[in-house]
């Protein structure tokens with residue numbers, strides 16, 4: 001390990017050695033909750049989950065339970081689900097529609113704007129001395145990108161637009177393609193016996209696919225006519241693996257502008273329906289994203305720092321050795337029903353709780369997580385040296401671009417980003433890359 005006076009020096013960027021204690025140490029985990037989940041913009045929901053005035057959706061920021069509300073004026077809020085009296089949860093449901101939330105312990109009642117509106121016995125019990133205004137629910141900053149709702153506890157954090165930065169150039173390809181916007185279906189929730197970082201790191205691990213998922217790939221080939229993924233293909237692939245402002249991204253070149261963008265859910269029977277859809281919507285996508293992003297590129301595996309995995313899917317930390325997955329499928333609202341159904345089924349069958357790919361992955365992530373449990377095993381670093389020194393800038397893309405599609409460049413940078421947050425006193429110490437790309441087309445942060 002390189003000598004450094006930083007508290008955390010988990011990844012050595014010169015050798016690719018990674019200190020595996022970061023996957024199981026309880027003290028490190030507690031610090032992550034504060035320094036990462038307490039500071040970053042976190043995906044917490046989607047506008048389509050709270051479409052009507054006074055809707056709410058229960059979610060999480062790290063381990064903190066959070067209520068996402070749409071108030072009676074249509075404004076979104078994110079509140080810690082914690083009564084300001086004795087800390088009880090004031091919302092017990094997953095979703096609903098309500099102007100008020102009554103704590104079931106002593107009955108303090110809050111509006112969906114976070115104000116404490118009613119206290120039983122306010123005059124008698126408190127002799128009129130309770131300052132209700134000082135008991136507003138703890139509220140996070142909220143902003144949206146293309147319908148996805150993000151929240152942030154830290155008033156010193158940069159804007160969501162700066163936080164995503166040039167990563168939006170790639171994200172727009174999937175999330176911001178059409179005027180109709182998107183809807184999120186889900187979530188399906190389950191617990192995996194893994195550290196949350198293993199799943200995020202894996203979003204950039206193209207190396208594992210032909211080995212880990214061999215049996216699933218054979219099934220896809222036999223029953224759905226999907227071409228088999230091999231190591232040779234992956235090494236020779238012209239596709240790109242980018243690290244942009246803390247976020248990891250895979251961009252794949254399309255063979256034709258009407259090629260079906262998705263890998264899960266498309267088969268020989270419905271491929272023509274997908275292609276017709278992409279042909280018909282191409283002019284609109286070109287207007288919004290320009291011709292390169294609309295017709296030449298597809299967004300592949302990606303992660304949004306810290307815990308967005310494979311799109312709008314969340315890896316909520318639940319202790320160093322457990323992660324709660326929230327699986328959503330994001331669909332363009334105007335998609336024909338046949339395509340929506342195919343994508344819902346396809347995503348569930350491969351990356352859902354019983355998904356073939358998910359089960360393959362989970363076993364490996366559990367092994368990686370548990371490798372750091374014993375003092376003996378912990379003496380040995382993990383190796384992330386693949387493609388060291390083989391990444392740089394590419395005039396066609398923002399961020400740092402790995403020379404090969406299969407590389408551990410993004411993973412090294414993910415742990416370096418993790419260190420940025422873990423070693424920082426506050427946001428003044430955390431680097432943000434200035435935006436450099438021109439966003440061709442009319443699409444904006446707001447759709």
Ligand code: FES
Nearest residue numbers: 083085086103106
């Ligand atoms: S804890 Fe909520 S009213 Fe007492």
Ligand SMILES: [Fe+2]
Nearest residue numbers: 209212357361
């Ligand atoms: Fe995988």
